Amino acid sequence: MxxxxxxxxxxxxxxxxxxxxxxxxxxxxxxxxxxxxxxxxxxxxxxxxxxxxxxxxxxxxxxxxxxxxxxxxxxxxxxxxxxxxxxxxxxxxxxxxxxxxxxLTDMNAVRVDPEARTVRAEGGATLGDVDRETQLFGLATALGAVSETGIAGLTLNGGYGHLSREYGLAMDNLVSVDVVTADGEVYTASADRNEDLFWAIRGGGGAFGVVTSFEYALHEVGPEVYAFFAWYRDDDAATMMAAFREWTESAPREAGLLAFTAHVPALEEFPEESWGEPAVAFLGSARGDLDADDVFRPLSEAATPIVDLSRPMDYVDLQSMLDEDYPDGLRYYWKSVYLTELTDEVVDLAIRYNETAPSPLSTIDLWHLGGAVGEVSQDETAFWHRNKPYMLNFEANWEDSADDDANVTWAREGIAEARDLPVAAGWYGNFPGLNEDPAKQLYGDNDERLVDLKTEYDPENLFPTNGTIGPRARERSDE
Missing domain, CATH: 3.30.43.10 (Uridine Diphospho-n-acetylenolpyruvylglucosamine Reductase, domain 2)
Structure with a gap:
């Protein structure tokens, strides 16, 4: 006010x-x-x-x-x-x-070129908009894991999802973008046009202008994939996390898996006696010619699940199966930290904080990264943290504004403890809290070049976005 x-x-x-x-x-x-x-x-x-x-x-x-x-x-x-x-x-x-x-809400058109294996989507499109069109041709690009997410923010800050280990980040699949910069000019940026701008946009968020369209490379995916989705009791959490850690050491890149601690939802798919109990769960997929039973056997045989919802499904259904967990208007505070190793200390922290979560809707997520993401050099795009095999994310999700302080404090304290571990390094731009953390921890050695380009393309900071990239102060001449 x-x-x-x-x-x-x-x-x-x-x-x-x-x-x-x-x-x-x-x-x-x-x-x-x-x-x-x-x-x-x-x-x-x-x-x-x-x-x-x-x-x-x-x-x-x-x-x-x-x-x-x-x-x-x-x-x-x-x-x-x-x-x-x-x-x-x-x-x-x-x-x-x-x-x-x-x-850009109304600018959401999507056009697929199946021969060139590219898709062009306007800046207001969601993941679901893109997947719906590309799957008509049995194609997909690497995007996120919730279909109602916008492609713009996801891509400009990186973009992890089910296909990341096989095809890289969402931004790694960009062929070109159209951008309106602070001077009102419209640029097309790609690997051979306005290369500096293309470099900065891939990981620099929206700090360099309004991206009005995104052109992505497409890959053969679906229409059917195998989804692994199983929940286990809290007593088995340490055993299952150990199995997950071992699985990640040799997992094929055509398969991906997210581990998370949570509380069993009060849904008919789950035994009523388990509702509200702390648990550990896994969501992932296997694609192509993989034998899904073989791929996920180390997990499926490690303990008896509370419920196993794994099955073949359409790729678009995999992409949208989490939508109901993240409705508009719920209150969210998410913070992240990359990990160089998944240690017992990390697992203990995730289990311990899950048990004390103020909201049963909150989760603590362990992302398995690597694969194609790590095969791009750190200076090839503005996105820095490519060489980290894991990411820990505290998702504080709750309903009542009266509970804001308790849930934000829970996430901040958990991430602070995680960041004190020797295996912790940096954070991810799409899980930023309220962007209160230093830019250097996000952009690493790419920070200075980003500031130089920000000064060139947006000297007055018309696009403050996440507040982590600002132009250099102008030198005043003596009068």
Whole structure:
């Protein structure tokens, strides 16, 4: 709330030039939402119910010309820009107080070229939008694991998912992007066009402009894959984590597996006597010609599960099976740390913190990385942490705002303890808490080059995004 009793959005809006605003709205083909209008509150909401911010305007763009007009208006009026693709960044970077939201929700077209094995998707598309179209041809690109996630934020910050170990990060599959930069220019960036911009975008988040379309390489995937999804009792957690650790040491890259500690949900698929109990679970897949029974036997034979929901399924169903666990409006706070080794101390920490979680919806996730992700050199893109075989992620998920402090504290304390371990190193841009951690821990030795390019492409910091990449301060000449 501003000092006048108005919101930051109302204060920023009141400072705008009426003539400039009229000219902007006259040139705009989409919808513009102002503070106080009926649709404004809906337009400023994002997936994470913790985020309650008040922009000066929400500009829901109908095309690239609207994006250019929005960026030019923001620059000329001294407004910061936030960009909404899917609106699923846990830190809520899609909306900023007093800024203009460049909303790409309606820019969600997807076009597949099956002969070239590429897909081009607009910046407002979700994973589900892309998978639905590419699977018509038995093709997919490496994206995330929740179909309602926007491709934009996921890709610009890296992008782990079921296909990562075989085909790399989502950003590793980019062929080209179209970008509107702070000067209102539209660039195509690729390996041989505007190469510096292409380097920075791949891992640098949205700090360099509005990416209006993404072109990805496609691979033969599906339409059917084998999904491994099994839950085990807390008493078997240490045994199952040991089996998981051994499995990761020789797992084929055509298979992936996420381990997580959780509480058994009160669903009919689970025995009622187990509801609410702490547990350890595994979700993964095997594709191609792999014999899934052989691939996952070390886990399936290590202990008796509470429930085993493993089965063949369509790839699009695998991609969407977690959607119901992450509904719009739930409250989320996620923090991450990479691991050079999965030690007994890490396993003990995950089991211990799971038992004390304030919310039964929260999980502690252990990602098995490596494979194709680690085969790209650290300086080939802005994404730095390629050589880490594991990642630990605290997912604090809860319903009531009265429980905010307890859940945020739980996640922060757990990650702080994990980061004190000798095997800990760095964090992941898509699991950022509220972006309170130092940029150096995210970008490593790529940090300085990112600052140089930020200074070149966005010297006034029109796109503050996650706050980790800022331009260099201008030197003042003596008068």
């Amino acid at each position: 501003g000092i006048t009793g108005r919101t930051s959005g109302e204060e920023s809006f009141a400072a705008l030039s009426n003539d400039a605003l009229d000219a902007f709205e006259a040139s705009f083909r989409g919808e513009i939402y102002r503070p106080g209008e009926d649709e404004y509150d809906n337009a400023r909401q994002v997936w994470n119910g913790m985020i309650d911010r008040y922009p000066a305007l929400v500009a829901r763009c109908a095309g690239v010309a609207d994006v250019v007009a929005s960026v030019n208006f923001a620059r000329e009026q001294g407004l910061e820009v936030s960009v909404r693709g899917g609106g699923h960044n846990v830190a809520g970077t899609a909306v900023r107080d007093g800024a203009i939201v460049v909303d």
